[in-house]
Amino acid sequence: MQVYEVFRREREGGPMQHAGNLLAPDAELARHYAREFYGRRQESVRLWIVPRSAILDLDDPDLLQPPFDRSFKKPAGYSTEIKAKLAAARARAGEGEVR
Amino acid sequence: MQVYEVFRREREGGPMQHAGNLLAPDAELARHYAREFYGRRQESVRLWIVPRSAILDLDDPDLLQPPFDRSFKKPAGYSTEIKAKLAAARARAGEGEVR
Amino acid sequence: VNQFDPETTQALKHLLLATADDEFVIGYWDSEWTGIAPVLEEDVAFASLAQDEIGHAQALYQLLANLEGRGDPDTIAYGRPPEGYRHARLLDHPRTDWAFSVARRFLYDTADAARLDALAGSSYEPLAGVVAKMRREERYHLLHMHAWVERLATGGEEPRARLAAALERLWPDALCVLDGIDGDGVLAEAGVLAEPMAAIRRRWLAGLAPELARLGLPAPPAAPTGACRGPGRSDDFRWLWEQLTMVRRSDPEAVW
Amino acid sequence: MSESERVQQFNRHVASGGKVEATDWMPEEYRQAVCRFVEMHANSELMGVLPEREWILRAPTLKRKLALSAKVQDEVGHAQLLYRVAEDLGKPRQAMLADLLAGRTKFHNVFHYPTHSWADVGIIAWLVDAAAIVAQQALRESSYAPYGRTMKKICWEESVHILHGRDVVLTMMNGTARQRALVQDALERWWGPLMQMHGPRTDPAKDRDLAWRIKNKDNETLRQEFLTVYVPRIREIGLEPPDPELGQDDTGRWHYTEPDWKELYAVVTGHGPKSAERLELRRLHYAETQWVRDTVMAAPLAA
Incomplete structure (x- = not known):
């Protein structure tokens, strides 16, 4: 099931x-x-x-900047792995480092 | 794409x-x-x-809006009847009806 | 004003009663699965199928009450002794097990679909109106039951064996769903039915044959034998009748 | 951030009305508490099916047959929704069903009692569901968000059940003297379990489920809310709850004969009048359909 x-x-x-x-x-x-x-x-x-x-689930507060701080919600290391993936995707999209 | x-x-x-x-x-x-x-x-x-x-898309009206009455699944199926029956039951009880 | 002669009107009343009783009795038997079906998700689905049939029975009993100018769906549905019911023999069996209920449901819904096709263009307008609604709701029944027969037939040895045994047992009685209607010839001539029951039955069986062959499932016997729609009724149906009339019989003047 | 600091932040978060989602980090204690709470609720919905199910085949009119079958169908649906919420917290559905059927987990006291007549169907749907909805409405603001969202749908469906139940009772009260007597008799049999249903008075400060706002109201508040709304509705139609002490003081607070908490404890630990029989019935049906779950439900349709 x-x-x-x-x-x-x-x-x-x-x-x-x-x-x-x-x-x-x-x-x-x-x-x-x-x-x-x-x-x-x-x-x-x-x-x-x-x-x-x-479903691709994206709920990392570091990346979505919701209007409040919920950083305690994410176990350590979670966002670094997603950040690395996003950085790679950004590079492929040819946008280079944004901000 | x-x-x-x-x-x-x-x-x-x-x-x-x-x-x-x-x-x-x-x-x-x-x-x-x-x-x-x-x-x-x-x-x-x-x-x-x-x-x-x-995504599995379902919008078939035969499945989602079947034609026969289903008011027994909704408040509207009872509210009017209850109003009338409540008045009758209160009247009966009010007359000091001995059970 | 009555558009038909007495003989046709009598046959129409018998058709309405038999069809309404079919829906009523299978609605009751299948509602027994509510709360105890194999999986919670399927429990909710199968309960909907049973409720739909009760709704269809109600609409058909209403047509009969209108035609007879007296009574109402409840008095017709609950107000007869067991011998007064005209449902097909297929519905004299109890719930039994899941494969049995799926097999019966499959045979009944597919036969019912053939019957509804033959009534879709009925010359009796009120019936054509009710049938149009029933056919819309029966689409989901057919989707669901074909899905289940497919899964039982291909789901491994035990599901397949149980399904085959149930079909073997039920086929002779299933033929009765499209039989036992006194005056179906007269109804066909008057355009109430598109064709007599025997022709509708052949059309139903021809429709099923490819699927049964593909899945290697038992085929139907030649023709129904014995009384198709009572008055003799099974002990199982008498037990069901005891249950469904119990509360009403406990206080005849009561209002429920 | 240290573990204890994270737990403190979490506790402040839920205490201030913050929400927790299935994939959020949460203290293991909180996860277990929510899972246990939701599992007990799911068990109660599933076992709550059985008393009324006996009457689906005996409903006296086509409308009552449809209404009762739709209500029991809803309860099965609620069990599914709640087992799903609990399952996403880590306990598989089969494990929850196995624990229930082996008597290792509990279900609400009211579903351990017999039904005697069609009047019971009216009283259960009206008053037992009403007592349940008083508690369930408070759960819509639960700190565990999937539970709160699910409770919104469940409460809407329960509100239809209460109308159905009230319609059944009112119809009987307007019927024959014999019907009125049946309703009064049913009310008297169900009043004890109803008063026990929200549980004994608890010290809110010590109630972990309250501290974490898994639930938001303590037992006595819920009982008072139920009495305030429903005792007048019971009395206005000529029925009388079997408790001579039942009444309101001038502050509107209800006083009543102390519910029998020993009976409650005995019942929820599986010693109620119908506890064993109903669990056995569930075990029987579950075993009879095991082959379906092992085959058809275990794998997608063979290609």
Whole structure:
């Protein structure tokens, strides 16, 4: 069984918002179960179902500069590894060192 | 080049919400561009970057907006009836009805 | 004003009662899985399928009450002795196990789809309206049950053996879903049905044949034998009838 | 940053209303406390299915059949949502189910009791769900954000259950004298477990779950909130809770006969009237469907 994250749109024109996640053995049943958990009351007009493994997660406070300091949230060394990757990507994008 | 959908968390504790998408040749640059456009300038707490090809899209009205009545799954299915029945039950109880 | 002659109207009433009872009884049997299905996610899905069938039964009983000018869905659904129910023999079996319920569900939903196709253009307008809604909701049933039969058939020795045994056991009774309707010929002539039941049954079986062959699953027997829709009913259905009428029978003047 | 400094910052963060996400760093003690709390909640939703499930086949009208089946379906859904939250904290779903079925973990007291009539279905859906929602609404602000977000959805669905339950009770109170008697009898059987449900008075200062704001209200506050809203609604339709001491003082505070905490302890440790039978029923169904989980659910569809 794999974890699938589910996003839903409540009414036309509204944003796709993360609603929760579920377990399913494959994509087809994941679609059915997403419909059940976030659509059995006709409460959604659209669903996006994504295997959690396909999500690139970026939540390092050093890199996103959120409006508050949460540095305690990140174990030491986490941001240095991500920073190195981003530096490499920036180099490939030909932007050189920014700021 | 691939399309990546980007989701961001605006305030702590809030749900991830779709913010937009971008074109990038690979995950590294997708993460880099997402950080630039949706992370730093919009002070996101967190970002999820997802290749559009990994998203299962469900918007079939037969599955999400089935035609038969489902008011029994919603407040509207009960509130009017309760108002009338409550008045009757209160009237009965008010008359010193001996149980 | 009644658009049909007495004989056709009688056949239409029998068709409505039989179809409504099919939906009602399978809705009840499958609702027994609510809370105990193999996986929490599937529990929620299978409960939706059972609820849909109860909703369909309600709509069909309403058509029957309108046609007869008396009664309402509840009095028709709950107000008869076991021998008064006209569901197909397929629905006289209890829940049994997951493979059995999946096999029955698969046979029933695919047969029901063929029946609904034959009613889609019905000359009886109110029925055509209800059928149009049912067909929309049955799409998800078919998607879900084809998905399950595929997974049981290819999921290894035990799932495959259980599915095959269930299909072997159920096939003779499944044919009854598209049989046992007195006057189906008259209904076809009046355009209520697109064609008689035997033709709808052949169309259903022809539709299933490639999938059954691909998955190496048991094929149907030639034709149904014996009474398809009562009045004789199984002990299992009598147990279910005891359950579903228990509260109403406990206080006949009560309001629920 | 030293470990203890990080823990202090974390404690200040949650104490001031800060949120914690699944992938954030958190003290192991906090992780265990949240996981245990959510697991107990998930167990209660899953076991809470069984008392009402007996009546899905006995619902007396098509609407009641649909409403009750949809309610029990929601409870199964809540169990799934909560087991997922707990699983993301590190304890696999199978391990949680195994601990529940072996009696190693607990579930709420109210689900250890029998049901006698359709009136029980009304009282459970109305008052037991109401007592639960009073506690659950406070959880929407939990410091553990995935739990808080999940509770928003669960509370919305519970609010529909309460309306369904109240509709069932009101219909019976307006029905025959026999129906009214059935409802009063059910209220009397469920009142004890209801008063025990939020648990004995605790010293908020010593309650770790409060300190970490996993939950936000202490037991007595929740009980008072429940009584304030629901005793008037019970009495206005001619029902009377079986506690002669039940009443409000002029400050609005409710006084009542002290709930039987010994019974509560006995029940939640698996010695309630239906504890063994219901766990056995769960074990039986779980074993009967193990083959499905081992095969079809274990791997994606064969290509």
